[in-house]
Amino acid sequence: MTPITIYDIAKEANVSVATVSRVLNDTAPVRASTREKIMSIIEKHQFQPNAQARSLIKKETGTIAIILPDITNPFFPEVFWGAENEARGLGYTFFLCNTAGDYNRESEYLSILREKRVDGIIFLGGRINMQVCPDDMAQELIDMGKRMPIVLVNGNIAKGGFHRVYTDEGAGAALAAEHLLELGHRDIAFVGGLKELSTTMVKVRAVQKKLREHGLEIPKERQLLGSFSIDDGKREMSKLLDRDNPPTAVICVNDNTAIGAIKSTIEHGLSIPQDISIVGYDDTPLASAVIPELTTVSQNTYQLGKQAVDVLHELINQGKPKKQIILQPELIVRQSTGPAAR
Structure with a gap:
């Protein structure tokens, strides 16, 4: 049996397709007798317009x-x-x-x-x-x-x-830097992200600006960009910790890299936050699931x-x-x- 269409309804009711559309979508007044006639035909055929039909009627797909x-x-x-x-x-x-x-x-x-x-x-x-x-x-x-x-x-x-x-995002990175400065940190690194992406560099620039207000900065060798994953955070943090005089605090581009940084820190036998503080970014569900729970910036x-x-x-x-x-x-x-x- 061929499915009935809005065109069939209009033909049987001897009205235009637009009139049937107005009844179906209640978008404009229709004479009561005409509305009743159309609804009777719709009920008789148990007609339900499909998504494609609705999109043709309303010029929208929903x-x-x-x-x-x-x-x-x-x-x-x-x-x-x-x-x-x-x-x-x-x-x-x-x-x-x-x-x-x-x-x-x-x-x-x-x-x-x-x-x-x-x-x-x-x-x-x-x-x-x-x-x-x-x-x-x-x-x-x-x-x-x-x-x-x-x-x-x-x-x-x-x-x-x-x-x-x-x-x-810049304001959020500045909040993270200010928090660490208030805790007495002066040797801060940045981990994660890609230099080609604005979401990374706006954070790096905001952190640098905040630190410079205090006569500090993050040297290039302590800006370890890479990507946005847990593995990237772990790898870049390990590079920091394998060097002499590691930083006392790290700001990460997102929570994923921060969790990777936490893993690396623990594997190096250090305690968080006693030996090193770590800040994430985004406040994803992982931030409160990891131990220790992650200080982060909510977006x-x-x-x-x-x-x-x-x-x-x-x-x-x-x-x-x-x-x-x-x-x-x-x-x-x-x-x-x-x-x-x-």
């Missing part, structure tokens, strides 16, 4: 996409959690795109999402976190933004004109996701949300920091 670089990094699922809960409350479903840090895969997903006609995109990481994004990659996203609303989270494309929701990840969906929803509905929403970070002091060893 689907939004989120593009992120690494689903295994706890920061991104935390943002997604806030976004998904807010999106469900607004009637959207999600298309999750994990690029695994591959810029080509980002481009593939952008093409797929254009074909799928999603209502909008939330974009995290990848090209929007590059200190200098290649022109072709930037233009690809700008062109996509002309087709559908895009909201950037914790990143930017120069001259792209995108709406953005982000945490002041308000749930709110990042929630606010991004709210902005995107407003754009989808032709609203005019603020161009930038900036969230303030918060220092979360736990067990991994203490007074500098004398």
Whole structure:
């Protein structure tokens, strides 16, 4: 039996497809007798419009996409959690795109999402976190933004004109540095991240600025960048600890690298925070699960996701949300920091 369509309903009721659409979606007044007639036919055929039909009727799919670089990094699922809960409350479903840090895969997903006609995109990481994004990659996203609303989270494309929701990551790094200075630390290192990414370098610069206010700085040999994983944190921390005169405190680019740094410190027979203090960044669930519990900086990840969906929803509905929403970070002091060893 051939499934009945909205066109069949309109033909049987002797009305336009637009009139059936108005009844289904309650988007405009329809004469009571006409509405009753259409509803009677709908009930007779037990008609339920599928997603594709609804998208043709409303010019919307009810689907939004989120593009992120690494689903295994706890920061991104935390943002997604806030976004998904807010999106469900607004009637959207999600298309999750994990690029695994591959810029080509980002481009593939952008093409797929254009074909799928999603209502909008939330974009995290990848090209929007590059200190200098290649022109072709930037233009690809700008062109996509002309087709559908895009909201950037914790990143930017120069001259792209995108709406953005982000945490002041530099302010968070400065909070971490100030905390260590107040504990008497003067020999501080920085571990993790990539120099090509703004999310790393904005933190490095903010820490350096705060230290210079106190006549201090992190020398180049104590800026051990690498990547964002636990293994990277462990490896780079080991390099620090294998040298003479290791630092008394370390600021890590994220919680993953901080946990790797903790592992290395313990394996070197040192105590945290008695011998060395360690600060993470992001306040992911791992931060309170590790022993000692990790002092870190909260990016308000749930709110990042929630606010991004709210902005995107407003754009989808032709609203005019603020161009930038900036969230303030918060220092979360736990067990991994203490007074500098004398």
